Amino acid sequence: MTVTHSGQRRTPKAAKTSSVFKKVVMAVSGIILVLYLVAHMVGNLKLFAGAETFNGYSEWIRRIGEPAVPGQTVLWIIRLVLLVAVAAHIWAAISLWRQAKRARPQQYVARKQVAQSYASRTMRWGGVILGLFIVYHILDLTLGVANPAGHDATPYDRAIAGFSNPFVTLVYVVALLALGFHLRHGVWSATQTLGQSNKTRERTVNAFATVFAVVLTAGFLIPPLSVLVGIIE
């Protein structure tokens, strides 16, 4: 008979935060970011309305709330909320990633997945790609330092100058496809995590997640691709 040795048992370390709570942090911060993305995507489509409208829209974002509050106040509140949401999202992800790594140090020799989708499998590395992309994206179009038109150009000119370069557009396309997959699983997973799914809703939630991911990704892809092929000049 084989007896389990006491050494095989782990001494439980105090778990400060439950894994489910971390998932809730992930879901809530994810929803904040998704809501922002919807507004961002709609704003991007104003590129089709021409330079004046687009630059005017960009200017308006900086003046929201004036004269009640000084210029850029609302903008900075939005930026702060996004920064906190991104930080919380990354913290929860890293913490759960490490927990999962610790939970199975030895891998299977033979492994076959049947249920998991491409989207769910690429959540973590897809998230890393998105994090790196966001840094590049801010340097490119917000700060303008990584943009061919430079910091002093108007937002419209920066967008045109950047997306006229096929390599820049390719980076955006890859990142946006990663975003689409991230959203496909993220929307479904957040619904589960917040306890809002059940057997009857499951199909609807999954269908909505797919449609939402496709629409948002397409909405983001249209302006850069239109610039590249010359529909927007």
Place this chain on the structure above:
Amino acid sequence: MNLKLRVWRQRSAAEKGKMVTYQVADVSPDMSFLEMLDVLNEQLILDGEDPVSFDHDCREGICGSCGVMINGRAHGNGLFDSHPQTATCQLHMRSFKDGDTIDVEPWRATAFPLIKDLAVDRSALDRIIQAGGYISAPTGTAPEAHSILVAKKDSDAAFDAATCIGCGACVAACPNASSMLFTSSKVVHLGLMPQGQPERDDRVVNMIHQQDLEGFGGCTNIGECSASCPKGISMENISRLNHDLLGALRAGARPKS
């Protein structure tokens, strides 16, 4: 049938293990997977070798003792379209073809320390139950069964959750080695019943706390668990657990350490 088996052999948790190849001849298609392993073990004993250790008990698919990874799938579930999801003991050799190579591995998770070969220690699941998977009821004369009414919808869902046999396939199949499907089925099957209400908040908080302490991973809602579960436990239980946990935390329930 003649089969080539590649079985994980490991004498103890302290020693290194490896896949060892065995030939098993004259396997009847009517044998269960465990009976096929019995044939291999008889052959090994006759050859003076150490037989392969594996857990089993009822061999009727209801006790949850058996369970190995078969060709990279927990209990082999998901490999055969024609075959319903079962425990390893109810998987029959007719599902395989003559000349097949079959990989057999133990459940792999930090929370399931290996005992020997294919046998792992799953008492972590028992400790999760101990942390809250019970109700407190006065003993003595049993009350009239019809004095507490349960909605049909709730009793059905509770029963579906209660079919969990605690085999650990969900943990084995989960890319995060999470036991969420197991824990959620226990939380839900009591949480849907009137008898489970007094301890509902403490139950979910304490069981999740214990699950984390045991070293299981977190749930990322991938669904490998449900696809590997011999009882087909639904992912909706995980959603219900999350809902219960959020409610319990709001109500101020905290894990007792």
